[in-house]
Amino acid sequence: DTAVSQTPKYLVTQMGNDKSIKCEQNLGHDTMYWYKQDSKKFLKIMFSYNNKELIINETVPNRFSPKSPDKAHLNLHINSLELGDSAVYFCASSQSRAGTGELFFGEGSRLTVL
Amino acid sequence: AQSVTQLDSQVPVFEEAPVELRCNYSSSVSVYLFWYVQYPNQGLQLLLKYLSGSTLVKGINGFEAEFNKSQTSFHLRKPSVHISDTAEYFCAVSEPGTYKYIFGTGTRLKVLA
Structure with a gap:
């Protein structure tokens, strides 16, 4: 059983398109995240x-919109894709007191924008 | 604001040799510290973490790290590496009471036969 699963694993699309990535966790965690990993692994x-409830919203273009229909799911929708959006997007979850x-x-x- | 510095972007080391991967952090408050490993085409998994107590923390796969508050460091060590330890290693910091985990830029450990 995969604890945190994301779909799709690979996504190739043209500039200007809209795409979504879905994430589900079966760990019963309260907190979920989206991270972006660029080509230099940052x-x-x-x-x-x-x-x-949205608790962290970093300086991200408003073309990116997260949605959490319930505690176990966190989806990421991206409008008007740009070349610079090419990256690996990671979903994560955690439990316990904040930060611990x-x-x-x-x-x-892995999103590739052509 | 917190930040994490991993000065070594790549560390080559021969099999069975010891290794140390360096991590320094910057924060005006107490922090929690973590090391994660990422194997190719996979997500990150936790190696070890420091929340409080003993400054020497032991993790999985024979890794350990030492928290040094005066030097604001949390270096990762392994006395004898294996080929299978070849991976990207990330140091991370979080602030108690927040949900924000900040990652360093990663260190690529390459174990040579």
Whole structure:
């Protein structure tokens, strides 16, 4: 059983398109995250939800919109894709008191914008 | 604001040799510290973490790290590496009471036969 699963794993699309990445966790965690990993492996936090409430919203273009329909799901929708959006997007979840818990990561969704 | 510095972008080391991967952090408050490993085409997984207590923390796969508050460091060590330890290693910091985990830029450990 995969703890944090993301779909799709690979996504190739044209500039200007809209795409979504879905994430589900079966760990019963309260907090979920989206991280972006660029080609140099740098990991940057984008968003975090705790009990379906947005708690972290970093400086991300408003073309990116997260949605958390319930505690177990956090989706990422991206409008008007640009070349610079090409990256690996990781979903993660955690439990425990804020900042103390281990992050459990999905396997990543590699987005390529042509 | 917190930040994490991993000065070594790549560390080549021969099999069975010891290794140290360096991590320094910057924060005006107490922090929690983590090391994660990322194997090719996979997500990150936790190696070890420091929340409080003993400054020497032992993790999985024979890794350990030492928290040094005066030097604001949390270096990762392994006395004898294996080929299978070849991966990207990330140091991360979080601030108590927040949900924000900040990652360093990663160190690529390459173990040579």
